[in-house]
Amino acid sequence: MCGRSEIGNRVCLRCTSNASTLDRHSLIVIQCLRRMTRRYSQEITLFIFLVLISSAIHCNYIRDSTLKQSEELLRSDMPLEAANLLEKILESDERNAKARVLLGEAYDKLGRFQDAALQLKNAKHLYTDQPEAGAAARLKLATIYMKLGNRQDARDELRAVVHITSNEALLREVAGIVGDMYRIVQLTEGDADNYSPIFSPDGTRIAFSSFRLDNGEIYVMDLKGRIHQRVTFTPEFNETSPAFLSHSNYLFYSFEPKTSREVKIVLQSSGSTPIYSGFKVTHIHSKETRNILPIGFGVRAPRVARDGRRIVYESNSDANLELYVLEIGGLGLRDNEHQSIQPKRITNNEVDDGSPCFFPDGKRIVFVSTRDKIHQLYTVTINAGAEVRLNPNQYDCYSPIVSLDGKLIAFVSARDGDIEIYMMNADGSNEQRLTNGVGVSMQPAFSPDGRKLAFISDRSDNFQIYLMDLDQTINRNELAQRLQ
DSSP: OOSOOOSTTOOOHHHHHHHHHHHHHHHHHHHHHHHHHHHHHHHHHHHHHHHHHHHHHHHHHHHHHHHHHHHHHHHTTOHHHHHHHHHHHHHHOTTOHHHHHHHHHHHHHTTOHHHHHHHHHHHHHHTTTOHHHHHHHHHHHHHHHHHTTOHHHHHHHHHHHHHHOOOHHHHHHHHHHHSOSEEEEEOOOSSSOEEEEEEOTTSSEEEEEEOTTSSOEEEEEETTSOEEEEOOOOTTEEEEEEEEOSSTTEEEEEEEEOOSSSOOOOSSOOTTSOOOOEEEEEETTTOOEEEEEOGGGOEEEEEEOTTSSEEEEEEOTTSSOEEEEEEOOSSOGGGOSGGGOOOEEOOOOSSOEEEEEEOTTSSEEEEEEEEESEEEEEEEETTOOOOEEOSOOSSEEEEEEEOTTSSEEEEEEEETTEEEEEEEETTSOSOEEOOOOSSOEEEEEEOTTSSEEEEEEEEESEEEEEEEEEEEEOOHHHHHHHTO
């Protein structure tokens, strides 16, 4: 009580004053609480926002890491493991176009072509705002359609790729599907088989073997196909696989007795098949010739190191096919008789190792082996170091050849009932088909500058030598005409 009574309903002024003070204090507290709430609400909101962003970044990191892991599994020829990872990604993110593309590739490797086509069809629709990525998905889809025998849908997808992209890499792949990837010219002609092309060190000539005289002899021509020299004159033998030494006037080659009127062009040797051949060296102009290894050594497929002083080759002299290296030194041919040469063995396996070729540094060799049931490409060092499987896949691969800058490898592969020439980076990545003509294409050989590729093909009934210009791509208009 205020100690003072009032009449009627009049309120005590002192109490009223105290109440007003309390109201003002309450208002101040409320205002402070509101300010604090607003302040901390902003901080709480910011905190929640940061947590959500961090969570999203973490999820994206996990997703991207899983996608990268899946790509590594695909490159390591582990498509089932890759498919399992990618299926889990799509369970939580069904609009992940890249995951669908990779899953399509995994299903393709597993032979699940219908499933692969479904994933790639979904991916191309998810890439509507990314035309280049969509074109890449359509290209993969076209190859699946071709495996399914659905050529009309394949051509429709390829037409779409040509229409929506100007990416040269994609257009080259389209060219490789509907024909040769680059422009080619035919260097040899006639009714006889021509084979084993190899460039001279200066890139102006090509040595090759020809059966135009009823046996295999070695010739040298220019890049227009004009014959400059006939190098060998031995009707009782077949000479093949020429290789220029450090001096371009000397040719190293293999020779074997002539047993029939037909040439035998071997895609891949076998240790179980007897090899009756040896090695010789001949001077192109003087025709001076020396034996390097006699026929009894069972040797084949020689390749010369970049320094022109070492030869790597295959031999089945020890019951199966293995790799050896010869140190032939300089040009003292009189000192290079087989009695003074001691081959060095590089591989020692129970399965066949063949078709070797030096890398430019002369320290490594790429070769073909059947240790995984099918013919695959491997690398090994001259000092017999660790062997590495180069491009794991489910197809037979043969005849690897390394460009002189060491960046590219051309090889032959048997796929989808056809034998064609492919090219990839030296680490096994970015594989692409170069030839796609009627018949077989094989025996690739790089020019020294890496801008041309010689090869043989029987697209004109018998084997002829062709020259592919790796600088002359098939343009969009030509591709559109091919796809009409």
